[in-house]
Amino acid sequence: MSAAILSALRERFGDSIAATHNYRGDETAVIAPDALIEICHFLRDESPLAMKCLMDLTCVDYLGREPRFEVVYHLYSPTLRHRVRLKAPLTDGEDPQIDSVTQLWHSADWYEREAWDLYGVRFRGHPDLRRVLLYDQFVGHPLRKDYPKERRQPLARRAPAPDEET
Amino acid sequence: MIDVKRIERHRLGAERSFLPSVARGMVTTMRHFFENLFARRETETLRYPEERQPYPPRFRGLHRLMLRDDGTLRCVACMLCPTVCPAHCITVEAEDVGPGPEKRARLFEIDELRCIVCGLCVEACPCDAIRMDTGVHAPPTVRRAEAVYGIRRLSERGGRSIAVQGGAPDWRPR
Amino acid sequence: MIERRTLAIGLPDWRELESDDQLPTEPLRINMGPSHPAMHGTVRIVITVEGETIVGADVEVGYLHRCFEKECEAATWTQIFPYCDRLNYASPMLNTVGYACAVEKLLAITGEIPLRAQYLRVITGELSRITDHLTCNGASAMELGAFTVFLWMMKAREWIYAALEELCGARLTYSWVRVGGVATDLPSGWIERVRRILAKVRRAVDDCARLLVDSRIFRDRMEGVGVISAERALSYAFTGPQLRSTGVASDVRKDHPYLVYDRFDFSVPVGARGDSYDRFMVRMEEMSQSMRIIDQALDNLPPGPILLDDPAISLPAKPEVYNTIEGMIRHFKIIFDGIKVPPGEVYGYTEAANGELGFYLVSDGTGRPYKCRCRGPSFVMISALAGMIKGGGVADVVPTFGMMNYIGGEGDR
Numbered sequence: 001m002s003a004a005i006l007s008a009l010r011e012r013f014g015d016s017i018a019a020t021h022n023y024r025g026d027e028t029a030v031i032a033p034d035a036l037i038e039i040c041h042f043l044r045d046e047s048p049l050a051m052k053c054l055m056d057l058t059c060v061d062y063l064g065r066e067p068r069f070e071v072v073y074h075l076y077s078p079t080l081r082h083r084v085r086l087k088a089p090l091t092d093g094e095d096p097q098i099d100s101v102t103q104l105w106h107s108a109d110w111y112e113r114e115a116w117d118l119y120g121v122r123f124r125g126h127p128d129l130r131r132v133l134l135y136d137q138f139v140g141h142p143l144r145k146d147y148p149k150e151r152r153q154p155l156a157r158r159a160p161a162p163d164e165e166t
Numbered sequence: 167m168i169d170v171k172r173i174e175r176h177r178l179g180a181e182r183s184f185l186p187s188v189a190r191g192m193v194t195t196m197r198h199f200f201e202n203l204f205a206r207r208e209t210e211t212l213r214y215p216e217e218r219q220p221y222p223p224r225f226r227g228l229h230r231l232m233l234r235d236d237g238t239l240r241c242v243a244c245m246l247c248p249t250v251c252p253a254h255c256i257t258v259e260a261e262d263v264g265p266g267p268e269k270r271a272r273l274f275e276i277d278e279l280r281c282i283v284c285g286l287c288v289e290a291c292p293c294d295a296i297r298m299d300t301g302v303h304a305p306p307t308v309r310r311a312e313a314v315y316g317i318r319r320l321s322e323r324g325g326r327s328i329a330v331q332g333g334a335p336d337w338r339p340r
Numbered sequence: 341m342i343e344r345r346t347l348a349i350g351l352p353d354w355r356e357l358e359s360d361d362q363l364p365t366e367p368l369r370i371n372m373g374p375s376h377p378a379m380h381g382t383v384r385i386v387i388t389v390e391g392e393t394i395v396g397a398d399v400e401v402g403y404l405h406r407c408f409e410k411e412c413e414a415a416t417w418t419q420i421f422p423y424c425d426r427l428n429y430a431s432p433m434l435n436t437v438g439y440a441c442a443v444e445k446l447l448a449i450t451g452e453i454p455l456r457a458q459y460l461r462v463i464t465g466e467l468s469r470i471t472d473h474l475t476c477n478g479a480s481a482m483e484l485g486a487f488t489v490f491l492w493m494m495k496a497r498e499w500i501y502a503a504l505e506e507l508c509g510a511r512l513t514y515s516w517v518r519v520g521g522v523a524t525d526l527p528s529g530w531i532e533r534v535r536r537i538l539a540k541v542r543r544a545v546d547d548c549a550r551l552l553v554d555s556r557i558f559r560d561r562m563e564g565v566g567v568i569s570a571e572r573a574l575s576y577a578f579t580g581p582q583l584r585s586t587g588v589a590s591d592v593r594k595d596h597p598y599l600v601y602d603r604f605d606f607s608v609p610v611g612a613r614g615d616s617y618d619r620f621m622v623r624m625e626e627m628s629q630s631m632r633i634i635d636q637a638l639d640n641l642p643p644g645p646i647l648l649d650d651p652a653i654s655l656p657a658k659p660e661v662y663n664t665i666e667g668m669i670r671h672f673k674i675i676f677d678g679i680k681v682p683p684g685e686v687y688g689y690t691e692a693a694n695g696e697l698g699f700y701l702v703s704d705g706t707g708r709p710y711k712c713r714c715r716g717p718s719f720v721m722i723s724a725l726a727g728m729i730k731g732g733g734v735a736d737v738v739p740t741f742g743m744m745n746y747i748g749g750e751g752d753r
Contacts, residue, residue: 107577133402
């Protein structure tokens with residue numbers, strides 16, 4: 001696809017765009033988290049961009065790198081059929097936070113709840129930030145790289161079966 | 167331009183009385199009834215277990231270990247199948263076979279309860295030592311331990327293999 | 341004479357009330373729990389009703405969360421295929437095809453996949469799409485009382501499952517697609533059998549349509565129920581039949597063609613009002629279009645290899661493994677190390693039965709993904725359900741939820 005999106009972003013938000021790339025054809029911009037809301041408004045409301053859909057919002061845990069977390073947004077315009085990926089690295093260490101984009105796209109609601117649930121990223125301004133996939137009593141954020149895959153947190157403990165090793 | 171087909175929504179005319187669709191429905195279902203009664207075209211019911219659905223040749227079922235011509239296991243304990251198994255249900259331990267280059271499996275266990283029946287172990291085996299073409303499901307057991315199949319139970323159905331020991335001289339496709 | 345107390349402090353005695361409207365009421369919270377015949381994929385909806393009208397709803401998912409992403413981080417790229425089969429379990433082939441396309445995009449080998457493999461992926465993918473729509477429409481019809489339609493659609497689905505079982509060895513857990521192509525070629529006679537099956541499926545679907553489509557009972561229950569506007573649907577990132585029912589003509593197969601979809605002549609059905617009836621009809625029509633695609637693909641299926649022959653990516657043929665040392669080494673390296681995907685990230689998307697199935701893959705250069713995010717279309721669409729059922733009756737929850745086709749496997753992952 002054309003690089004018009006990235007050049008429009010760079011032109012308007014030069015300082016907040018840390019890097020851009022087009023690896024395998026996916027236009028990507030690494031942005032400063034503080035500029036997220038402005039950039040998202042720009043991408044959604046400007047008519048040559050018209051990113052009416054927030055297709056995906058997820059988080060990546062780069063344990064051992066600083067900034068550790070990166071929130072990734074995939075935006076799509078169904079009318080103009082172009083996409084862009086925004087990546088916002090979070091530098092808040094143990095309690096990463098970023099602004100919520102629920103005001104702009106309804107789909108952000110549950111995606112942000114999922115990112116909170118599984119990664120522990122807090123979204124400022126989210127109307128109802130609670131766990132969505134895991135149960136409320138769950139402790140920890142399991143998709144973080146330092147959460148061991150083998151850990152079990154059963155909610156209801158059962159007696160072992162007669163032939164089961166305890 | 168995308169080729170779009172708009173869904174039509176017909177105005178309900180005489181249909182508002184419910185009766186036309188009753189008539190249409192009865193005609194359709196009675197047609198099925200008489201077709202099944204006389205032509206037996208699409209009655210799918212099988213009188214199990216006397217009649218069974220035949221499984222296709224590629225059906226993935228219970229594992230079996232293949233044997234060499236002298237009756238020993240083909241398995242050389244190369245560890246490819248435990249590595250590739252996504253469910254980690256295969257346990258293999260190797261032992262030396264004495265003079266000669268090969269090892270063999272001292273212990274080969276598959277926990278059929280953990281197995282997800284994906285067939286990656288069959289794809290991985292470089293000796294045609296394991297197959298899932300037995301055509302039966304892993305039978306249910308009362309105790310978990312009974313579902314862990316060892317060499318004896320796995321090789322009960324083992325037989326002639328397509329892999330030729332030492333390489334077939336004429337394997338190249340012409 | 342029995343003394344009756346007033347129901348609330350400050351209100352007149354019940355004998356002095358002039359009409360029932362003055363009776364104090366409070367909304368009732370009902371749990372349509374995860375263990376419920378109509379809540380497919382185990383979803384819990386806590387609805388707040390006043391009388392029969394829903395005034396509030398809280399949709400709770402996650403009962404089928406099976407840690408797909410975490411497991412994928414510990415598995416090689418090939419070991420993830422059995423996991424992908426279990427995402428949308430009504431149309432498993434589309435998930436594995438989508439994942440394979442995403443990995444191939446990351447490897448930049450999309451243009452090198454053998455043509456026959458691409459055709460086979462399209463054929464089996466469209467067969468899976470038909471099974472998904474049969475399941476969704478059949479189950480929803482059953483919940484409205486049309487049990488016959490359900491059984492006929494399940495019978496049709498069984499024929500398709502038998503064809504795919506003959507090809508892959510299993511009815512649902514295919515593990516047939518591989519990075520670079522597909523694992524095995526067609527058994528002999530498969531194409532003729534599939535053509536016969538499609539003729540039978542077409543007849544079965546036509547019979548089901550004859551029973552339901554213009555029936556006043558069905559229309560009354562589905563029309564105007566669960567309405568969502570196109571703008572709201574886009575804001576909720578709706579995709580697939582749910583979005584097309586609102587009037588937006590958006591289909592990944594047409595907008596961003598992948599595999600060989602650009603070679604086929606097919607239409608995209610689009611609704612008008614965004615209600616449950618439109619979603620049902622869009623799915624019925626999509627089944628016909630899928631059958632059109634399969635017919636064209638079977639007619640033009642090219643001969644050739646089914647797997648890209650690249651020593652870094654795909655396993656060699658078994659005779660080479662048994663008989664040559666190079667084949668053996670290539671085989672060992674790919675299985676022990678996994679496919680070495682260069683570091684980078686990609687978002688690969690395809691049109692699954694429920695909408696855009698996206699895989700956001702991050703690779704760190706090893707044989708295992710650093711992150712394998714599955715963007716299941718159902719997850720975000722079911723978040724719109726709360727707004728769609730407000731104002732309706734409790735009985736309207738059933739067709740609305742049914743037609744949203746929440747598949748727990750891809751929603752909760």
